Amino acid sequence: MSERRITRRQFMVRGTGLLGGLITAMVSVPAIGFLLSPLWATTPLLWADVQGGPIDDIPEDKPTARIASIQTETNPPQPPVSRVVYVVKHQGQLYAFSNICTHMQCDVHWDASLDLFECPCHGGLYSITGRNVGGPPPQPLPQWVHRTQVRGGRTYLQVANRLREEI
Amino acid sequence: MSQRTVDPERSGAAPTEPEDEGDLIGLVPQQVVGPVRQGVAWLDDRAGFSHLLHRVLYEAVPRQGGWAYTLGSATLVLILIQFFSGIFLLLDYVPSVSQAYSSLDFLKTSDPFGAWMRGIHLWGSYTLMFIIGAHALRTFISASYKKPRELNWVTGVFLFFIVLGMAITGAMLPWDQASYWTTTVVTNIPHYIPGIGNGIRTLWRGGNFVGQATLTRSFALHIWVLPVILLGLIGAHIHLLWRHGEHGSWVNYRTRSADPGGEIAERLRNAAAPYPTRGSDPVYSVPSDTVDFFPTQLFKDTVVSAVLVIFIGVMGLISGAPLDGPANAATLTYVPTPEWFYLPLDQLLVFFPLGLVGFGVFVVVGIAATLVIALPFIDRSPERHPIRRPDVLIPALFLIGSVIYLAMLGVNRLYNL
Numbered sequence: 001m002s003e004r005r006i007t008r009r010q011f012m013v014r015g016t017g018l019l020g021g022l023i024t025a026m027v028s029v030p031a032i033g034f035l036l037s038p039l040w041a042t043t044p045l046l047w048a049d050v051q052g053g054p055i056d057d058i059p060e061d062k063p064t065a066r067i068a069s070i071q072t073e074t075n076p077p078q079p080p081v082s083r084v085v086y087v088v089k090h091q092g093q094l095y096a097f098s099n100i101c102t103h104m105q106c107d108v109h110w111d112a113s114l115d116l117f118e119c120p121c122h123g124g125l126y127s128i129t130g131r132n133v134g135g136p137p138p139q140p141l142p143q144w145v146h147r148t149q150v151r152g153g154r155t156y157l158q159v160a161n162r163l164r165e166e167i
Numbered sequence: 168m169s170q171r172t173v174d175p176e177r178s179g180a181a182p183t184e185p186e187d188e189g190d191l192i193g194l195v196p197q198q199v200v201g202p203v204r205q206g207v208a209w210l211d212d213r214a215g216f217s218h219l220l221h222r223v224l225y226e227a228v229p230r231q232g233g234w235a236y237t238l239g240s241a242t243l244v245l246i247l248i249q250f251f252s253g254i255f256l257l258l259d260y261v262p263s264v265s266q267a268y269s270s271l272d273f274l275k276t277s278d279p280f281g282a283w284m285r286g287i288h289l290w291g292s293y294t295l296m297f298i299i300g301a302h303a304l305r306t307f308i309s310a311s312y313k314k315p316r317e318l319n320w321v322t323g324v325f326l327f328f329i330v331l332g333m334a335i336t337g338a339m340l341p342w343d344q345a346s347y348w349t350t351t352v353v354t355n356i357p358h359y360i361p362g363i364g365n366g367i368r369t370l371w372r373g374g375n376f377v378g379q380a381t382l383t384r385s386f387a388l389h390i391w392v393l394p395v396i397l398l399g400l401i402g403a404h405i406h407l408l409w410r411h412g413e414h415g416s417w418v419n420y421r422t423r424s425a426d427p428g429g430e431i432a433e434r435l436r437n438a439a440a441p442y443p444t445r446g447s448d449p450v451y452s453v454p455s456d457t458v459d460f461f462p463t464q465l466f467k468d469t470v471v472s473a474v475l476v477i478f479i480g481v482m483g484l485i486s487g488a489p490l491d492g493p494a495n496a497a498t499l500t501y502v503p504t505p506e507w508f509y510l511p512l513d514q515l516l517v518f519f520p521l522g523l524v525g526f527g528v529f530v531v532v533g534i535a536a537t538l539v540i541a542l543p544f545i546d547r548s549p550e551r552h553p554i555r556r557p558d559v560l561i562p563a564l565f566l567i568g569s570v571i572y573l574a575m576l577g578v579n580r581l582y583n584l
């Protein structure tokens with residue numbers, strides 16, 4: 001019989017510690033993976049029609065709030081949520097702004113008297129092209145990923161379930 | 168543990184039989200004999216209830232200033248009220264974006280007792296916020312955080328942070344407009360942390376946008392994660408209180424004779440458990456005079472708790488808990504306003520524009536929070552009287568003043584008062 005390297009007591013002390021570590025690792029790996037899973041979850045690009053008909057009649061330089069029913073989250077699958085799409089025509093350009101303030105994501109609205117988008121939470125201001133021109137917002141007003149479709153001579157707007165810029 | 172054993176002089180006659188040791192058998196009237204009496208005696212013998220009661224109730228506490236020391240037990244009672252009313256709200260509440268609002272709207276319109284319970288939960292949280300603040304303030308004024316009670320203070324500050332976390336996750340649950348926009352703004356704050364901020368926001372929301380996963384997470388935090396941490400911290404806080412004994416305000420440690428050294432040595436000799444406090448400056452290790460926690464202090468504690476609970480019950484009934492319109496992400500007119508206890512933090516957001524938001528939220532608030540946690544390690548002098556501790560009193564007044572000033576600015580900005 002070979003010489004004993006550790007005593008029974010040492011074996012049990014170390015064994016208890018080792019098995020305790022194993023138990024911790026066994027439950028920690030799925031826990032941490034589950035916790036972090038939203039980081040690598042992907043959301044497919046889902047298109048939604050902007051409600052209220054074609055956008056041909058929306059006048060130049062008059063931001064107009066429309067609604068789209070957007071499935072923003074798919075992990076787990078969730079019903080679509082009504083979201084604001086500010087349709088803006090300015091100097092020949094078409095914009096489809098969200099009304100999500102880049103400061104704290106409050107609900108921005110177009111104030112015709114100021115000629116600016118205004119956020120009620122902390123007083124953020126954006127120009128008609130979404131440039132952040134006042135208050136605390138750190139970035140321009142984000143647009144929805146969008147595309148136009150011409151059906152029967154009329155232009156319809158569709159938005160996707162994500163913003164063009166990360167905010 | 169020898170300090171914990173019951174002093175026979177203080178518990179009445181010297182024990183002859185096990186059942187005479189405590190109060191449990193004493194609660195059974197003399198007329199009751201036979202199996203009931205034997206049953207109580209048996210239960211006490213096997214379970215040791217009297218011993219436990221004695222340990223809890225016959226602690227010595229400082230005699231002077233007893234009304235100021237009621238705030239800790241009042242905080243505990245208010246937290247228990249929150250557990251009680253919160254568990255009852257689970258009879259009805261559904262943590263679903265499509266049903267949370269209607270489940271609470273049902274209480275409001277059709278279940279008066281349920282609405283009352285929800286009112287108690289809301290007013291309980293408001294009251295708890297005040298009382299836990301008052302408790303922290305009195306502990307600060309009497310310098311009860313000094314050696315060896317540093318960890319009493321640290322666990323207490325963490326308890327306060329957990330209570331704030333409970334308040335904000337609770338505010339996220341009704342899924343009315345106030346709740347939806349609170350969720351949106353609060354879960355957006357972490358994204359100002361450089362580098363990892365966006366990831367934290369995604370993990371908190373369970374996605375890029377606020378949705379069902381966000382509500383589920385708030386619910387789990389509010390009813391399981393934070394309460395479990397809260398209970399653990401309460402256990403630690405009370406363990407530390409029993410270990411070191413209550414520290415009263417400075418009036419309890421004045422010496423009256425011409426020989427202060429001899430008077431303090433006398434106090435140390437005659438100290439009743441849990442005094443003298445191990446590791447304490449001898450002057451502050453035993454109060455000049457003590458009373459038993461039961462009934463002297465417990466009576467005062469119960470008076471304060473009863474007043475607070477009655478206030479909560481009445482306010483919960485007559486004022487109740489508000490419910491906005493259902494959550495609507497597509498609103499153009501809703502003005503999100505924070506809960507009143509977050510007004511100072513919300514006002515800070517206005518002060519720090521553009522690239523400074525992260526600095527304002529995390530550096531300024533982080534430094535303030537760290538200083539509050541580290542107070543016992545900063546203020547290490549033996550001095551207890553607040554006037555003789557200007558080096559901590561003045562910064563504390565500045566901090567309290569700033570919080571109140573920010574709150575007033577916030578009220579002015581949001582409500583145009």
